[in-house]
Amino acid sequence: MLVNIHTHKPLDGELTIRTAGIHPWEAASVPADASAGLDLSDADAIGETGLDFACDVDRNAQESVFRMQLHLAQQAWLPVVIHCVRAFEPVMKILAEYRLPAVIFHGFIGSAEQAQRAVGAGYHLSFGERSFASPKTVEAMKNVPRDRMFFETDESDTPIGSIYETAAQLLKTEVSTLVRNINDNYDNIFGK
Ligand SMILES: [Zn+2]
Structure with a gap:
């Protein structure tokens, strides 16, 4: 099965994760005791x-x-799925203050230098259609180790299979190799 690490339109036949979290877009409209309202009982990760x-x-x-x-996430020892837009420096600085089992930047768009810093900090980067539309991000992806990579559809209707196909072309590898790499990553973080 193909791992689709972040989708708002889950489909049968994909391996994805259940997340519970408060998106930064909602950050100003949550009650003061928002943490009490987060039901983590069924969650594989906190996010976005x-x-x-x-x-x-x-x-x-x-x-x-x-x-x-x-x-x-630190208390419950849950991975986090990160939404980061034009905030790479503060996100990296804040993340460094916590001990977390895994950090996944979803829909990564950024420079090769940013990608290397995230990888150096032990984080994973997930790429999708919008990442592929950014030439500097495609260059960055080529130097991300396979054991730190994920793929996603996010809001898009493009099937996850085509995301793997595009990625395999860009990375000059076989889809089957990529699928094996990403399934290993999924098992390492979320395997029970
Ligand atoms: Zn997002």
């Missing part, structure tokens, strides 16, 4: 959480809701 400096949600509110969820 993070910072989005392209939206106009108050940045202090975003940071406190992000920290609250990282604290929860």
Whole structure:
């Protein structure tokens, strides 16, 4: 089965994860005791959480809701799925303050240098259609070790199979090899 690490439209025949979290877009409209409202009983990971400096949600509110969820993830020992838009530096700085079993940047868009820093910190990067549309991100992806990679459809209707096909072409490898690599990554983090 193909791993689709982040999708808002889950399909049969894909391997994905259940997440519980508060998106940075919602950070200003959550109650003060928001952590109590997060039901983690069924969650494989906390997310999406993070910072989005392209939206106009108050940045202090975003940071406190992000920290609250990282604290929860550390306590519950759950991986986190990160939403990071134009906030790479603050996200990296805040993440470094927590001990987490795994960190996955979903829909990664960024430079080769940013990708290397995330990899160096032990994090995983997930790529999708929007990543492929960014030439610098495609260059960055070529140097990301396979054991730190995931793929996703996010909001897109493009099947996850085509995402793997595009990635395999860009990485000059076989789809089957990529599928094996990514399934291993999934098992390492989420395998029971
Ligand atoms: Zn997102």
